[in-house]
Amino acid sequence: MTVIDHAARTPVYRQIGDRLRDAIERGEYPPGARLPSEADLVREYGVARGTARAAHRYLVRLGLVEVEPGRGAYVVEAQP
Amino acid sequence: MTVIDHAARTPVYRQIGDRLRDAIERGEYPPGARLPSEADLVREYGVARGTARAAHRYLVRLGLVEVEPGRGAYVVEAQP
DNA sequence: TTTCATTTGTCCGTATGTATT
DNA sequence: AAATACATACGGACAAATGAA
Numbered sequence: 468m469t470v471i472d473h474a475a476r477t478p479v480y481r482q483i484g485d486r487l488r489d490a491i492e493r494g495e496y497p498p499g500a501r502l503p504s505e506a507d508l509v510r511e512y513g514v515a516r517g518t519a520r521a522a523h524r525y526l527v528r529l530g531l532v533e534v535e536p537g538r539g540a541y542v543v544e545a546q547p
Numbered sequence: 548m549t550v551i552d553h554a555a556r557t558p559v560y561r562q563i564g565d566r567l568r569d570a571i572e573r574g575e576y577p578p579g580a581r582l583p584s585e586a587d588l589v590r591e592y593g594v595a596r597g598t599a600r601a602a603h604r605y606l607v608r609l610g611l612v613e614v615e616p617g618r619g620a621y622v623v624e625a626q627p
Numbered sequence: 628t629t630t631c632a633t634t635t636g637t638c639c640g641t642a643t644g645t646a647t648t
Numbered sequence: 649a650a651a652t653a654c655a656t657a658c659g660g661a662c663a664a665a666t667g668a669a
Contacts, residue, residue: 478649479649504642506642516650518650520643535642535643536642536644536657537595537642537643537657538641538658538659539641539642540642540643558644558655559656584633584634585635586634594658595659596658597658597659598656598657601657614635615635616635616666617664631667631668632667634665635664636662636663636664640659641658641659643657645654646652646653646654647652648650
């Protein structure tokens, strides 16, 4: 199930991040929900862990997600 | 939690350990005194037990503390 | 003696942080 | 971006040591 296009101009981490963002905005991951872990993304998309991390970081930059060491990546509670 | 900053570059166990070290050097825990237990640190700082243990170990590495199974963590008696 | 609470010791699994190559 | 290694952190479970009831 590879939606990921390594040849695209859009970085892989953002392709994955955008998919997660869409899922969040669709309500599949409501506020407070835990997103797939880095390892999950590695398994699901066949990417390196650094890329999975970058996808999480990307969502953090967007203010959609908070990452907590040893716990996971969570959808932020309050959102305008 | 007041003092603990998971985002800091200093590991949490060392932030806690440094606070205990300061307290020891201020005389709040004189030689032979028992330090807060792992469970105490867990309660006080809201960290996992492994982190509390790491804080104790950190002070042992510094030569300030000795840990005794079933008894607790004690400030060493002799100090240069 | 046994029982119990407290405390540290160890192991497991999972997850993120950082650095190097 | 990938691959690897190690450090840090969380949570749970059970064992062992201690000391007091």
